[in-house]
Amino acid sequence: MTPENLLLRPPHPRYCTLGCPILDAVLGGGIPCNSITELVSESGCGKTQLSLQLLFTAQLPRRLNGLAGSSLYLYSEFPFPNRRLNQLVESFRSSHPILFASYRDPRDYIFTRDCQTAHDLLDVLLMLESRLKNPKQTGLDIKLIVIDSIAALFRGEFENNASDLKRRSSLFFKISSVLKSHAKHFGIAVVVTNQVVDLFDGNEWGNGVRVGNLEWLYTSGRRVCPALGLSWANCVNSRVFLSRREVVESVENGLSDGDHSGYVDRRKRRELHVVFAPHLPYSSCEFVIRKEGVFGVER
Amino acid sequence: MEVLRLPLSASQKGKLISAGYTSMASLSSISPSHLALELKIPQTEALEILKSVSNGSKLESTSSSHTIVNGAQSAWEMLQEEETLVHITTSCADLDNILGGGISCKEVTEIGGVPGIGKTQLGVQLVVNVQIPYDYGGVGGKAIYIDTEGSFMVERALQIAEACSADMAEYSRLYRKGSQARESKMMHPKDFLENIFYFRVCSYTEQIALVNYLDKFITEHKDVKAVIIDSITFHFRQDFDDMALRTRVLGGMALNLMKLARKFGLAVVILNQVTTKYADGSFRLALALGDSWSHASTNRIILHWNGNQRYAYIDKSPSLRSASAPYSVTLEGIRNSASNNKRVKNT
Numbered sequence: 001m002t003p004e005n006l007l008l009r010p011p012h013p014r015y016c017t018l019g020c021p022i023l024d025a026v027l028g029g030g031i032p033c034n035s036i037t038e039l040v041s042e043s044g045c046g047k048t049q050l051s052l053q054l055l056f057t058a059q060l061p062r063r064l065n066g067l068a069g070s071s072l073y074l075y076s077e078f079p080f081p082n083r084r085l086n087q088l089v090e091s092f093r094s095s096h097p098i099l100f101a102s103y104r105d106p107r108d109y110i111f112t113r114d115c116q117t118a119h120d121l122l123d124v125l126l127m128l129e130s131r132l133k134n135p136k137q138t139g140l141d142i143k144l145i146v147i148d149s150i151a152a153l154f155r156g157e158f159e160n161n162a163s164d165l166k167r168r169s170s171l172f173f174k175i176s177s178v179l180k181s182h183a184k185h186f187g188i189a190v191v192v193t194n195q196v197v198d199l200f201d202g203n204e205w206g207n208g209v210r211v212g213n214l215e216w217l218y219t220s221g222r223r224v225c226p227a228l229g230l231s232w233a234n235c236v237n238s239r240v241f242l243s244r245r246e247v248v249e250s251v252e253n254g255l256s257d258g259d260h261s262g263y264v265d266r267r268k269r270r271e272l273h274v275v276f277a278p279h280l281p282y283s284s285c286e287f288v289i290r291k292e293g294v295f296g297v298e299r
Numbered sequence: 300m301e302v303l304r305l306p307l308s309a310s311q312k313g314k315l316i317s318a319g320y321t322s323m324a325s326l327s328s329i330s331p332s333h334l335a336l337e338l339k340i341p342q343t344e345a346l347e348i349l350k351s352v353s354n355g356s357k358l359e360s361t362s363s364s365h366t367i368v369n370g371a372q373s374a375w376e377m378l379q380e381e382e383t384l385v386h387i388t389t390s391c392a393d394l395d396n397i398l399g400g401g402i403s404c405k406e407v408t409e410i411g412g413v414p415g416i417g418k419t420q421l422g423v424q425l426v427v428n429v430q431i432p433y434d435y436g437g438v439g440g441k442a443i444y445i446d447t448e449g450s451f452m453v454e455r456a457l458q459i460a461e462a463c464s465a466d467m468a469e470y471s472r473l474y475r476k477g478s479q480a481r482e483s484k485m486m487h488p489k490d491f492l493e494n495i496f497y498f499r500v501c502s503y504t505e506q507i508a509l510v511n512y513l514d515k516f517i518t519e520h521k522d523v524k525a526v527i528i529d530s531i532t533f534h535f536r537q538d539f540d541d542m543a544l545r546t547r548v549l550g551g552m553a554l555n556l557m558k559l560a561r562k563f564g565l566a567v568v569i570l571n572q573v574t575t576k577y578a579d580g581s582f583r584l585a586l587a588l589g590d591s592w593s594h595a596s597t598n599r600i601i602l603h604w605n606g607n608q609r610y611a612y613i614d615k616s617p618s619l620r621s622a623s624a625p626y627s628v629t630l631e632g633i634r635n636s637a638s639n640n641k642r643v644k645n646t
Contacts, residue, residue: 001512003443003496006453007489028454035449162577170538177537180449181501209575209584210604212415233414234533234572237450276415279452281630 016144016189017065018050019057022296023287026272027240028280030057030065033143033189036179036235037277038150040194040226041242042219046270046289047193050242051146052085053293054191055110056092058144060099067189069143070109074124076116076152085110091292111140118153118171125178132186144189145179151195151227169231176235192236196224212239212275213282219243238277242287244270272296302326305351314338315348326352385438387429387525387566389421390463390633393624394611398600401428404438404524404566407556409531409595410611411571411586412602417609417628418570419450421602422527424633425568426495427456427463429525430486435467440524440565441494443513447506447533451497460491462631496523503534507548510555517563526559530570532587546591553595569596608636 015029024030031037031054039047055073060066089107093100100106115121128142135141154171158164179190196219211233216223219242226233226241233239247269273284286297301322302315318337320326326334326349335345372380386401395401402408402425412418426444431437444451464486471485496516500506517523531552539545560567576585586593586601593599599615612623625636 001498001509001516003498006456006492006495006497032452167538170536173533173536174538177502177534184449184499184501209413211413215604215607230413230573230575231536234536236414237448239415278419278450279455281628 015065016054016067017057017060019053019293020287020295022285022298023272023294024065026274026283026285026296028277031144031189031191032238032279033067033187034183035237036176036183036190036192037238037240038192038194038226038236039240039242040196040275042196042224042244045219045242045244046287046294047242048081048148049084049289050294051148051191051193052081052088054144054146055085056088056106058189059106059109060096067143069141070111071144071146072128072142073110073112074115074121074145074147075112076114076121076147077149078114080112080114087291088293095292111142115147115153117157118175121147121153121175122171122178125175125182129182132182142186142188144191145182147190147192149193149195150175150232154228172228172232172235194232195227197227199223199225214241214273214275217241217243217275218245220245238280239275240277241273241275242270243273244268305348307348307351311338311340311344311348314340323352385524385564387425387438388431388436389626390424390428390466390631391624391626391635393635394626394633397611397613397619397622397624399619402525402566402568403598405560405564406597407553407560407567407569407595408598408600409569409571409586410600410602411573413573413584413604416602416604417626417633418602419529420455420628421633422529422568422570423451423456423459425525425566426527427459427491427632429566430491430494431463431467432486435470438524439522441496441520441522442525442527443496443498443516443523445506445509445526445528446497446499447501447528448530449499450529451499453492456492456495457488458630459632460488463491464488466631496520500534503537503548506531506534507552510552513555513559514562517559517565521563523563523565525566525568526556528556528567528569530572532572535588536572546589549588549592549595553592556595557597573601 015024015027015032017024017030018027039050041047051073055071057065058067058069058071061068085107089100089105092106113124115124128140131138131140132142154168158168179192182188183190196217199216209230211230217225226239245268247267249265249267250263270287270289271284272287274280274282285299287294288297302312302320305312307315315321315326315338329349331342331345331349334340334349335342338345385404386395386399387404388395388401389398410418410421422444426442429438429440429442432439467486498509500509513526517526535545535549556567556569559565572587573584574587575582584601584603586599593615596615597617598613598619601612601614603610603612608625609627610623610625613619613621627634627636
């Protein structure tokens with residue numbers, strides 16, 4: 001056993017760009033390789049959007065901060081976002097015309113597989129190992145794995161009693177261990193999306209225990225916490241929270257004195273927060289979801 | 300064999316060895332009559348042999364004790380030893396204070412807390428701080444970082460090393476005049492990284508194998524003064540078909556770590572996760588790995604939130620009183636808390 005030389009340039013690239021410099025800046029360069037990053041939010045906030053975007057940016061060459069490899073999208077929620085994927089293909093082709101020319105379809109480098117249960121996922125991951133060892137032969141040079149979502153895999157199979165929760169918790173650590181092992185040996189960036197559950201007052205322990213930089217996580221005016229509890233929180237390296245809230249901006253009609261008849265502008269403000277990460281301080285930014293993808297908003 | 304070194308005749312040595320007495324310890328508590336019977340020699344001869352054994356152990360022992368059993372110390376010697384105990388600073392004065400100067404070498408300290416509270420940050424701070432040279436009040440040693448979760452980020456270690464380097468330069472400027480300052484070695488951030496022996500383990504078997512290997516490794520790298528394991532728990536929270544096996548394996552690992560700490564006089568820091576335990580009708584946070592694991596470490600520190608402030612609380616220690624100190628995680632690493640209403644609580 002020999003220790004690793006920390007000063008050596010790593011053989012694999014370190015971060016995968018999200019495709020937007022503002023988002024990359026918040027995350028210290030992008031999604032780190034050799035690490036599990038969790039995106040947690042309520043539904044409709046942009047987790048899947050961001051994940052799909054990563055499936056493309058991972059294919060970018062290293063000089064553009066991509067991982068120069070294929071992506072694997074393991075999905076547990078149906079239906080598969082086909083339409084959005086095709087929209088993004090168009091947008092990526094137009095922004096990188098030479099890289100994604102007509103003969104090179106980015107979809108050829110995106111592998112997808114559905115998983116219904118946690119054991120499904122484990123089977124896929126264990127089978128993946130032998131394929132990843134010979135990327136040239138198998139054509140699977142995967143540098144990004146997205147699991148969307150981890151919470152859905154544990155629905156329905158587990159009751160809310162001590163022994164089932166313990167069994168569930170063991171599965172978390174098993175899955176995380178296999179993912180981290182692949183991430184380490186093959187230089188893969190792993191992104192896992194997770195859902196939220198509502199938090200009720202007075203729940204100081206259990207789900208309510210504070211984890212990370214934010215005392216409470218708010219989205220759509222409700223206090224929430226990530227699903228799967230404290231156990232799962234110990235299984236990821238970094239956690240990013242996407243939130244949504246209604247922002248009311250009253251625009252005054254300043255024409256006549258005393259006439260406060262402005263109109264009220266209600267809009268949805270989406271924010272991305274770093275809840276915890278071993279290499280990042282707390283930071284956040286606003287983001288928007290457009291046809292071309294997810295982009296950060298400058299302050 | 301130790302008996303060969305004794306000033307005895309060859310035949311006496313031969314009789315001792317064939318009777319099975321090969322070390323000093325084996326002869327330390329035997330009576331002359333018993334020895335005479337075993338070796339078939341007159342009692343006076345046996346008495347002489349035992350006298351030479353006790354003389355021999357007197358000459359060999361480094362202290363002026365009359366210990367009979369090898370390795371035993373008097374309490375006085377232990378007190379003297381404890382007074383010269385070395386500590387590794389955490390870079391947070393409040394935390395150092397409640398720890399009696401910092402993380403103590405020669406002991407196993409366990410630090411646990413929720414994700415994001417700063418366990419890895421503290422671990423990285425310690426592998427940097429152990430390298431602070433004697434001239435700057437440090438231990439001047441190297442460090443081993445065992446990463447089981449993949450939380451160690453080189454960029455972050457570099458940031459913390461840069462801040463430590465800057466602190467040392469500032470100290471040099473303020474307290475060490477002229478020639479002294481020029482003589483002392485300036486440590487660059489990359490030097491810090493070179494002195495960290497980083498191991499990544501991906502399964503519990505690798506973890507056990509590595510801990511077993513540490514004795515040999517540290518014998519070859521005697522300047523290692525800190526071993527950090529981040530985290531000790533991760534690979535053990537998977538399903539173990541045989542929980543008794545897990546307990547045995549963990550117990551063996553804990554024993555190994557304690558031996559390492561004592562033998563080489565280094566600080567062993569084990570980072571642990573927390574889990575919720577249902578006790579007395581309510582949920583409480585407890586360190587993972589169960590009750591049997593609580594005997595593995597000498598000192599136990601729990602990191603927790605109190606409002607918006609991070610606190611470190613001494614949960615168990617044979618020599619430190621129970622106290623709690625605020626700390627913060629900054630760009631430079633672990634530092635004192637910046638808030639105005641912080642206070643060190645003695646509970």
